[in-house]
Structures are given as structure tokens and as C-alpha cells.
Amino acid sequence: MHRKLRKDQLPEMSISLEATIQLLGLVGVMWGLFYTSKQIKHAAHVNNVTLDWNRKTYTEDKLENKPDINVTLKLEKTFRTKDSLETIPLKFILETIEKEPEFQLHIRYKLNRYERLARGIRFGVIDEAIVKNALNVHMVKDFLNYGEYVEHLQRCSPTGGLEEFSSLMNKWRKDKDLGFLFDYNKQKRESTINARLSSNSLDLPESGSASVAVGTASQSLMGS
Numbered sequence: 001m002h003r004k005l006r007k008d009q010l011p012e013m014s015i016s017l018e019a020t021i022q023l024l025g026l027v028g029v030m031w032g033l034f035y036t037s038k039q040i041k042h043a044a045h046v047n048n049v050t051l052d053w054n055r056k057t058y059t060e061d062k063l064e065n066k067p068d069i070n071v072t073l074k075l076e077k078t079f080r081t082k083d084s085l086e087t088i089p090l091k092f093i094l095e096t097i098e099k100e101p102e103f104q105l106h107i108r109y110k111l112n113r114y115e116r117l118a119r120g121i122r123f124g125v126i127d128e129a130i131v132k133n134a135l136n137v138h139m140v141k142d143f144l145n146y147g148e149y150v151e152h153l154q155r156c157s158p159t160g161g162l163e164e165f166s167s168l169m170n171k172w173r174k175d176k177d178l179g180f181l182f183d184y185n186k187q188k189r190e191s192t193i194n195a196r197l198s199s200n201s202l203d204l205p206e207s208g209s210a211s212v213a214v215g216t217a218s219q220s221l222m223g224s
Contacts (some may be wrong), residue, residue: 059127062120063134067113071106078103081145085185090148107146111162114139118164132172140178143169144185 076082078096097104117135120126131139143150143165154161173182 055125056127056130058125059120059130062117062126063131067110071109075103075106075110079145081141085141085144085181086188087147087185088145088149090152093146093149094152107149110142111146111150111165114142115162115165118168121168122164136172136178137181139165140169140172140181144181147185147189 079088079092081088093103093107097107117126117131121128121131150162150166154163154166172178
């Protein structure tokens with residue numbers, strides 16, 4: 001015979017069933033949140049991979065746009081910078097530009113290319129690792145060769161000072177594989193400035209007293 005439930009047992013069963021339904025509903029919600037979270041993370045990962053791929057592809061396309069080799073050779077021959085890390089005296093550059101104005105365009109094209117790459121790196125649209133692997137020595141060498149000219153541009157124009165390029169080079173200066181290039185250049189600049197001082201032939205970067213010129217040169221060396 002079936003045992004009849006007492007009336008006082010019915011509320012207990014109703015509460016137990018309601019609690020079970022609520023528990024199952026909570027489990028369903030938790031599972032839904034977990035699944036949604038995994039989908040979001042997966043979508044973010046796919047998006048990051050896509051962005052990374054696009055950044056690398058864009059960087060490689062930019063690097064394919066190389067300067068005219070004939071112009072590069074002409075600059076190296078004129079300023080004697082082939083296989084050299086020494087800084088070209090500002091006076092020599094300005095005198096050359098005065099005689100042949102096209103040299104200003106050639107130098108600015110080279111430096112502006114580096115500025116665009118550095119700006120792209122800062123804003124995350126250019127891959128720094130690819131640029132560094134492809135152009136590290138070239139960029140450092142040109143930055144050191146044209147260091148006085150870059151400083152001249154920064155003094156003359158607040159908007160044409162190649163700030164992003166300078167900032168990137170200061171970052172690479174701390175790299176153990178590139179730092180020795182900066183150290184070598186610094187030693188050569190100190191030696192050159194001391195030689196100019198001893199012979200009283202220090203080139204003034206701007207009009208002013210010799211003490212101002214020496215102070216400016218010292219500040220440049222401290223920043224190098």
C-alpha cells in the first residue's frame with residue numbers, strides 16, 4: 001500500500017524543490033558566464049594575433065621603401081661617414097648645405113624616415129623588434145653621425161626636432177648590444193672637443209660667447 005503524505009510534509013517538499021530549481025538556475029548562470037568569458041578571451045586573442053600580424057606586415061612594407069642608394073653613397077662620400085661612428089661637425093654640414101642646398105633635402109629625408117618609424121613604434125603601428133633587427137646599426141650610426149645637426153634642428157625649430165627618433169635612440173642606448181656604439185661616439189666627441197678647446201678652434205654651434213658654446217657642448221655630451 002502506498003503511504004500517504006501528511007499535510008505537514010507538503011510545504012517541506014515544495015521548499016526543497018524550489019531550492020533545487022534555484023540551485024540549477026545558479027549553476028546554469030555560472031556556466032553561461034564561464035562560457036562567455038572564454039569566448040571573449042578567445043576573441044581577444046584572435047584580435048591580438050590579427051593586429052600583431054597586421055603590424056608586422058605594415059612594418060615590412062615600410063622597410064621596403066628604402067632610400068636611394070646613390071644618395072646614401074653621396075652623403076657618405078661627402079661627409080666621410082662610411083664605416084664611421086664619429087659625429088659630423090655642424091659647421092661642415094651647414095657649409096655643405098650652403099654650397100649645395102640639395103644636401104639638406106637628402107639629410108632630412110634620411111632622418112625623417114627614421115622619425116616616422118620611431119613615431120609608428122610609439123603608437124604601436126610599427127613593430128619595434130623588426131625595425132631593430134633590420135636597421136639597428138644603420139639608425140644608431142646615422143643618429144651619431146648627424147647628432148650635432150639633429151641638435152641644431154631642435155634648437156632652431158620646436159616642431160622639427162626629430163623628437164621621436166631621439167627618444168628611440170635614447171632607449172636603444174641602454175641596449176647591451178648597441179650601447180658600446182654610443183660609448184665610442186661619446187669618447188670621440190669628448191676627444192674632439194678637448195682638441196678644439198686646446199687649439200682655440202671650437203666651432204660655435206650658435207652665435208654667442210665661447211663659454212656658452214662650451215656649456216652647450218658639455219650638455220650635449222652628457223646627453224649622449
